[in-house]
Amino acid sequence: MFETSRxxxxxxxxxxxxxxxxxxxxxxxxHSSPRHRLYWITRGQGRISVNCITRGYGPNTAVYVPARAPxxxxxxxxxxxxxxxxxxxxxxxxxxxxxxxxxxxxxxQGSLTxxxxxxxxxxxxxxxxxxxxxxAYSLLVSVWMARELARQEGAILRERSHRLVELFAERMEAxxxxxxxxxxxAGQLQVTPTHLSxxxxxxxxxxxxxxxxxxIMYEAxxxxxxxxxxxxxxxxxxxFSSAAxxxxxxxxxxxxxxxxxxxxxxxx
Numbered sequence: 137m138f139e140t141s142r143x144x145x146x147x148x149x150x151x152x153x154x155x156x157x158x159x160x161x162x163x164x165x166x167h168s169s170p171r172h173r174l175y176w177i178t179r180g181q182g183r184i185s186v187n188c189i190t191r192g193y194g195p196n197t198a199v200y201v202p203a204r205a206p207x208x209x210x211x212x213x214x215x216x217x218x219x220x221x222x223x224x225x226x227x228x229x230x231x232x233x234x235x236x237x238x239x240x241x242x243x244x245q246g247s248l249t250x251x252x253x254x255x256x257x258x259x260x261x262x263x264x265x266x267x268x269x270x271x272a273y274s275l276l277v278s279v280w281m282a283r284e285l286a287r288q289e290g291a292i293l294r295e296r297s298h299r300l301v302e303l304f305a306e307r308m309e310a311x312x313x314x315x316x317x318x319x320x321x322a323g324q325l326q327v328t329p330t331h332l333s334x335x336x337x338x339x340x341x342x343x344x345x346x347x348x349x350x351x352i353m354y355e356a357x358x359x360x361x362x363x364x365x366x367x368x369x370x371x372x373x374x375x376f377s378s379a380a381x382x383x384x385x386x387x388x389x390x391x392x393x394x395x396x397x398x399x400x401x402x403x404x
Contacts, residue, residue: 189340251277
């Protein structure tokens with residue numbers, strides 16, 4: 137993966153194969169990014185969850201995930217394609233909502249592949265005026281998105297019942313560190329916990345509490361590997377009432393204690 141060194145929230149292009157090599161949990165568990173992401177899947181099939189709504193994908197599928205939207209991506213070994221990350225720059229005119237499009241038009245397929253490859257080459261070259269070139273290519277990607285959305289070719293429309301799940305996902309992403317439970321989220325959404333779990337199961341294949349636990353445990357893994365925070369501070373940061381409760385929950389989710397999970401990575 138190529139990234140600019142001057143701006144941490146800048147552009148990057150990665151093959152899906154490279155993402156797969158980072159570790160399954162880093163892409164297959166619910167998480168979010170401060171950058172916008174576009175997945176261009178050219179081969180293979182699997183499932184992707186955006187805002188806790190799970191859909192299948194196949195060849196020539198484009199999936200756009202706005203910054204801070206929770207997502208999870210299955211990447212079977214035969215899946216090929218690219219991930220484009222774009223900075224949270226309003227001047228690019230990127231969509232505010234996620235989309236999931238099957239791109240049937242061969243010219244449109246070629247155009248998107250060309251844009252992504254040019255961004256990748258620009259990042260690799262690190263040539264003068266790179267930032268301007270990246271901004272120009274990013275605008276072309278934004279135009280491509282707008283035109284494909286206007287076509288509505290292959291669009292997978294959101295079901296009306298999924299709106300509640302999207303609202304839950306937005307609140308979960310903003311509040312998962314607070315220790316709030318499903319009853320709290322249901323109260324905010326003015327529904328019963330049972331109803332919230334039922335619509336989440338319909339949209340994502342899992343009840344609301346399972347989605348919330350997955351998001352919390354992704355963050356716990358990330359903090360254990362990417363920071364030096366003691367487990368007790370991570371527990372407090374994620375809203376657990378005690379370090380012991382956090383350790384039990386983490387072990388139940390991963391099969392390892394926080395210290396066991398952290399130690400192999402530090403040795404590597």
